[in-house]
Amino acid sequence: MITGLDHIVVLLEDIKAGATAYERLLGRAPSWQNSGEGADRVLFTLDNMTLELMAPTGFSVAADRIRNVIKIWGEGLASICFATSDVAKMHRRLERVALKPDPVVEVESQDSVSGAVLHWKRTRAATELTRGVRMFFLELESERPRSAVTTAAPVLGLDHVVVSTEDPEQAAALYGARLGLDMALDRSHQDWGRLMFFRCGDLIVEIVHRPVAGADRRHDKLWGLSWRVVDIEAARARLMAAGLDVSEIRAGRKPGTRVASLRDGTCGIHSLLLERTPPQPD
Missing domain, CATH: 3.10.180.10 (2,3-Dihydroxybiphenyl 1,2-Dioxygenase, domain 1)
Known part of the structure; x- marks a missing residue:
């Protein structure tokens, strides 16, 4: 659907x-x-x-x-x-x-x-x-007009939207069983918590569980956005030249990705740049 x-x-x-x-x-x-x-x-x-x-x-x-x-x-x-x-x-x-x-x-x-x-x-x-x-x-009824590119190294689209939860089982039931999204990944990490990736078209709804004592188990929160770019070095350089504070580039949580954190210029939204590294030929 x-x-x-x-x-x-x-x-x-x-x-x-x-x-x-x-x-x-x-x-x-x-x-x-x-x-x-x-x-x-x-x-x-x-x-x-x-x-x-x-x-x-x-x-x-x-x-x-x-x-x-x-x-x-x-x-x-x-x-x-x-x-x-x-x-x-x-x-x-x-x-x-x-x-x-x-x-x-x-x-x-x-x-x-x-x-x-x-x-x-x-x-x-x-x-x-x-x-x-x-x-x-x-x-x-019909497609929206696309936003015109105004500079080099623009953002292509969204890679994933992040939802924070304190009840991963109920969140998984909502996005998977009830909404019908396909779970692509479910794994836990001692530093990141539990991550669940649900496919939504060609992007991901990422459910993140980082246990917090006394947190609200009944309500989730839209938490952040990860923006897809072709060349993360060029995108980072462009944004830094525009005065934004961007972290160093690092390996992403998902294999085959590199990311950089945007520390400002996002209207307070947790945001990343993400580059999917192309697969290497055999």
Whole structure:
């Protein structure tokens, strides 16, 4: 039912500052901008997903709701939206696995720059049943326009989104058995904790369990993003030249990868650059 990751929503107080930060980080221009329902939105659409930046605007119930979320939880990752080719079937599955989906609604968005219009259908699972992570499911009528490359060594797409949990068995049941994502890896490490990788299109939903005494076992948290690049040395050099603090390159947790941590310029989101090293010929 789930064909990939459609988009991830990031809540911010200042939409202009956020758009500037992510244009610099991704090396790409915004692909869509609009306002409505109490929020300004800027979208960056990459090879395999869209990043949606959202900030409250004006004075309305919807805007106040967003401000209240930011006040309580801070800026950062707010929700995840899975792509589906048939939202009606997805809705029926969510009902069968007792995730109490909202009724399917049709949505329209107009880009404030080009005037183009997009249509989609979406539903949302009950957040109290998705372990505190806000989850939407969306069927797009047509593809979104891609974000234009603005510099050398841009980010290609998302490699994985990280979800932190204190109950790995329940999290695995949610993403695997109930949502139907395929588990690609399940391993434990004395330094990293337990890692579970679930395939979602051509990227990964990574569930991480690092035991913390007294932590909330009922609620998971969207924790971080790993951005895919072709040449990690070139991407790191570009970002450092732009004034960002980027760690040294090191071997990734997944064999055949190299990573570098972004220490700023991410609007407070834990973020990595990741390069998949090509397989060596026999």
